[in-house]
Amino acid sequence: MSNKVVQAMYNDDDILMDAVKAVREANHHIEEVYTPFPVHGLDKAMGLKGTRIAITAFMYGCVGLAFAIWMMNYMMIQDWPQDIGGKPSFSFAANSPAFVPIMFELTVFFAAHLMVITFYMRSKLWPFKKAENPDPRTTDDMFVMEVAVDGDENELVSFLEKTGTVEIKVTEKHY
Amino acid sequence: MSSHYEAPIRRPLIIGDKSYHDITVDVAAPVEGKANKLWWTAFTIALLAFLWGLGAIIYTIGTGIGVWGLNKTVGWAWDITNFVWWVGIGHAGTLISAVLLLFRQKWRMGINRSAEAMTIFSVVQAGLFPVIHMGRVWNAHFVLPLPNQFGTLWTNFNSPLLWDVFAISTYLSVSLVFWWTGLLPDFAMLRDRAIKPFQKKIYSLLSFGWTGRAKDWQRFEEVSLVLAGLATPLVLSVHTIVSFDFATSVIPGWHTTIFPPYFVAGAVFSGFAMVNTLLIIMRKVSNLEAYITEQHIELMNIVIMITGSIVGCAYITELFIAWYSGVEYEQYAFLNRATGPYWWAYLLMMSCNVFSPQFMWSKKLRTSITFSFIISIVVNIGMWFERFVIIVTSLHRDYLPSSWTMFSPTFVDIGIYVGTIGFFFVLFLLYARTFPVIAQAEVKSILKSSGEKFKQLRDGNHE
Structure with a gap:
């Protein structure tokens, strides 16, 4: 099997969407699509599975809440109970209303930061990461669809040319 | 084109015949161009103010809190006033980017980047x-939950001041991450x-x-939505907790249950005013009038009008409840607030915050750029005085008439306040020259539905 891909470039999101549908219909494999802005419905048209990142955020939030409860119970009730302003800290249940603000803050803190870290790791984003978009114009106004070459290369190119592409290029897969 | 339908009654959010590439060029222009004289003048003034403030801070730390105008009766004054004022201003950014995202308000896209930048800089x-x-800044780590080996005891989680530490740091860090994630495609x-x-390296x-892979965009949008969902209760919690600093105390004038919603409304009020102040100048200087339109300013004016009226209701409710409670200390605190030696501050607060936003009922006034700019400044003066009135008038006549006194700021108090304004503008001016000040990727995604040219083409087809 060859490592070649065809990069078809489009200058409009609606033309791109039609092209993606046509390519899928013709049973070609879309390797990747690069767009300068979120094109709504593109993920569904490409057949991408939904992201589960919101579920991770919920789990991280639960971790944050549990951590807050454990931390305040340990520090205020177990390790060093004090009587502050006539309000002794000898029972978590009796003191818990005062702990609600920090439980909430730590839930949000954990959910937000850990979700974003997960996103950066899954999408391979970090400082000093080299950008891999095939053309600098894909962050401006151009849309690139990469289709894997499987079988006749010329046939695929001529098929893609009919989908409204403005530029077409056959290259080795880059990774 | 049918997938980009938007009701013809909605006014365009992007003016003129813009293409995707035009948006790129317009947003990149202030970064790629050279700064003009006006920018350098503003930057120099801001930098000088910042340096003066820095000097005042160093003097305070070196000599002690005694260099401020505080006395044994008024132990909180300009410092906490400035703190609450800046935190309040910092609420508009997240409100615009998170709450308006949840409500699917497209007009947020032209202004969210700068509003969030303003949020972060003002929370700083x-x-x-x-x-x-704290006076002894080198002991600032005492607010962190550290074990006794650090010379601290465990922090007191019953204290609203500690809740504030957690609330503000969560708010600052989550806002920063929200902002930065949105910035990635625009930096790219x-x-x-x-x-x-x-420049390429940076x-x-x-x-x-x-x-800009399809999968990355899918995650990007989900992350933005979830962050908006998290940031919405977070932004409300932050000023709620700031108001707890006062509301959980037993000082007449502070000990009121209306504080949390009233503070949040006031925060949104002052924050939107500051967004208007900054963006009215920025859209002109950076040639972004096609993206930050008159409609954006009008909508922000409506928010200012509504939140100003909520704040006004809260002021009146406070007076009513003080009378209705039958508690004479409470009654005196409010009588003294309105008619005592600080009556002028109370009057200033009332006229700037309750009276001035009512002009926005007039369509002519709220679509006038000059008038909006003036009101935005007036509102922020009023909101500073609101905090001053709440803090100082509640303290200056305490339980012991022999210790009744007035507060007057020293040059150090004033210096630090002016210094933070300078620092804020230093950060904002640097931001305006180096960051993509409009979320161009998001604006591109609404170009076909809300761009003026596209709307005309589409509406033409119907007739």
């Missing part, structure tokens, strides 16, 4: 005040356009290697 200013008010755009090697670093 706010954070300075509690730290320098600047990176891919950069010609000079140094923007590659800042853009985290963003490439």
Whole structure:
């Protein structure tokens, strides 16, 4: 099997969407699509599975809440109970209303930061990461669809040319 | 075209015949161009104010809190006033980017980037005040939950001041992450356009290697939505907790249950005013009038009008409840607030915050750029006085008439306040020259539905 891909470039999101549908219909494999802005419905048209990142955020939030409860119970009730302003800290249940603000803050803190870290790791984003978009114009106004070459290369190119592409290029897969 | 339908009654959010590439060029222009004289003048003034403030802070730390105008009756004054004022201003950014995202308000896209930048920069200013008010700044780590080996005891989780530490730091860090995630595609755009090697290097670093893959966009949108969902209760909690600093005390004038919603409304009020102040200038200087339109300013004016009226209701409710409670200390605190020696501050607060936003009922006035700018400044003066009135008038006549006194700020109090304004503008001016000040990727995604040219083409077809 060859490592070649065809990069078809489009200058409009609606033309791109039609092209993606046509390519899928013709049973070609879309390797990747690069767009300068979120094109709504593109993920569904490409057949991408939904992201589960919101579920991770919920789990991280639960971790944050549990951590807050454990931390305040340990520090205020177990390790060093004090009587502050006539309000002794000898029972978590009796003191818990005062702990609600920090439980909430730590839930949000954990959910937000850990979700974003997960996103950066899954999408391979970090400082000093080299950008891999095939053309600098894909962050401006151009849309690139990469289709894997499987079988006749010329046939695929001529098929893609009919989908409204403005530029077409056959290259080795880059990774 | 049918997938980009938007009701013809909605006014366009992007004026003129713009293409995707035009948006790129317009947003990149202030970064790629050279700063003009006006920018350098503003930057120099801001920098001088900042340096003066820095000097005042160093003097305070070196000599002690005694250099401020505080006395044994008024132990909180300008410092906490400035703290609450800056935190309040810092509420508009998240409100615009998170709450308006949940409500699917497209007009948020032209202004969210700058509003969030303003949020972060003003929360930075706010954070300075509690730290320098500690007096012994080198013990600032005492607010963190550290074990006794650090010379601290465990922190007191019953204290609203500690809740504030957690609330403000969560708010600052989550806002920063929200802002930065939205910036990645726009930094990538600047990176891919950069010609000079140094600029290319910097923007590659800042853009985290963003490439715009379909899967990345899918995650990006989900992350933005979830962050908006998290940031919405967070932004409400922050000023709620700031108001707890007062509301959980037993000082007449502070000990009121209306404080949390009233403070949040006031925060949104002052924050939107500051967004208007900054963006009215920025849209002109950076030639972004096609993206930050008159409609944006009008909508913000409506928010200012509504939140100003909520604040007005809260002022009146406070007076009514003080009378209705039958508690004479409470009654005196409010009588003294309105008619005592600080009557002028109370009057200033009432006229700036309750009276001035009512002009916005007039369509002519709320669509006038000059008038909006004036009102936005007036509102922020009023909101500073609101905090001053709440804090100082409640304290200056305490339980012991022999210790009744007045507060007068020293040059150090004034210096630190002016310094934070300088610091804020230093950050904002640097931001305006180096960051993509409009979320161009998001604006591109609404171009076909809300761009003037596209709307005309589409509406023409119907007739």
